[in-house]
Amino acid sequence: MKQYLVVAVIILGSIQAGYAQFEKIPGCTTPVGEIMATRKDTVRSRGMADNYHTWDPGTTLLVKFMPGGSKVLRDKVMLNAKEWEKYANVHFKFLPDDAGFTHIRIKLGQGKGHNSAVGTEAGFRSQMDATVNFDTLGFVDADYYADKLKKQGGQPPFSFFQLMSELRSDPNHWNYKELRRVVMHEIGHSLGLLHEQSYPDAVKWKKTDSIYNYYRQTQGWTKQQVDMNVFSAGSRFYTNGTRYDPTSIMHYSINGWETENGYQVKENYEISAGDKVLIAALYPRGKTSALKVVPKVNITEVGDLLVSYDENRNGLVIKPSFLLRTNSKLGEVYFVARLVDERGYFIKTNSQYFNWGGQSAVYQKIHLLPNSKLSYNKTSKDELELFLPADQLPGLGGKKVKIAFAVYLDDVANKEMDKLMYFSTTNPLSLPTGKF
Ligand SMILES: [Zn+2]
Incomplete structure (x- = not known):
């Protein structure tokens, strides 16, 4: 009897601090990934790097944008995606929107949250569909717009309607630090990286109602989605011999109240030393296969x-x-x-x-x-x-x-x-x- 496994998309879990001044922003409520043909599939947890779905080292990944997204944002996405090329033997070649075959397709849109197919799982999707979604509402400079509303005499929390109204009259104030963090995190998934908090035994989650409520309110996630995106622990096999790295760009931020021992992790904004070791093991320079070779x-x-x-x-x-x-x-x-x-x-x-x-x-x-x-x-x-x-x-x-x-x-x-x-x-x- 065979079991099956389907994890289409791994979601970026946190929201930027400025958003605390707004009521629930739909753009930040990240729907959990499409679960392909069925909504009843079980989801198997995976660890830090999915060795079975990494690309061949030395690969030039063809990338294009789906319709949407300003040149300014696209340029920033390209720049920050390419940050991984410094540490991984892999290349991103950005093609025009009308290009034919591509490995990775990036959508700058609204309402789909930030997410990416994990590594070669992008190949399961139609060429008509994005493999990476960035939610531009997650990139707006929330502090800037909150300050504007305060100057007009308003009091937080402001409504989503107020934010949208400000965005219409005064668009294009972006939080590039947040954009950089999110792009490097999601493109990390596109290269086969998984969430660092899934490192075996790394985080002792307090699996209480308040956590489920927190993620339901901030992300719109069901209990099952929280289990999958937050609590699932990886297998030792997927650590690739690396040590747990709380500074990883692939780590969610964790509040002290979410863990048994008060353990907390702040938002990470850069590719960490540990990330560099892991990605170099998956995509070593001058080699055609990863350090740890698995059947593919x-x-x-x-x-x-x-x-x-x-x-x-x-x-x-x-x-x-x-x-x-x-x-x-x-x-x-x-x-x-x-x-x-x-x-x-x-x-x-x-x-x-x-x-x-x-x-x-x-x-x-x-x-x-x-x-x-x-x-x-x-x-x-x-x-x-x-x-x-x-x-x-x-x-x-x-x-x-x-x-x-x-x-x-x-x-x-x-x-x-x-x-x-x-x-x-x-x-x-x-x-x-x-x-x-
Ligand atoms: Zn993620």
């Missing part, structure tokens, strides 16, 4: 996922097409196709064989050699077919479903399982009536 599977050139109903065999034929590349370490790879209902939930099953962690699925374990390149359904010779018999899908005739295709990797040697290497879903399709 790279999926590219993904074509349309072809799904058809086969009358003779009475079932669904699923044909994904892609190129697959393995690295020097051997892992066990599974191709998994699952059914997702109209509401976005994986369909449950009691089937003995067509079952992936309790979900209706067909999967295939693939034996791969290290350093190999394979092609699936790109030519007539490399056919890959996943077949789901209709009798395994009772009651679904006439229903609309989506097929979610995923590639998972088990790193058996390191006992690190269920690494999601690829994920995509089809558009909804109707199953024929009377057959299922």
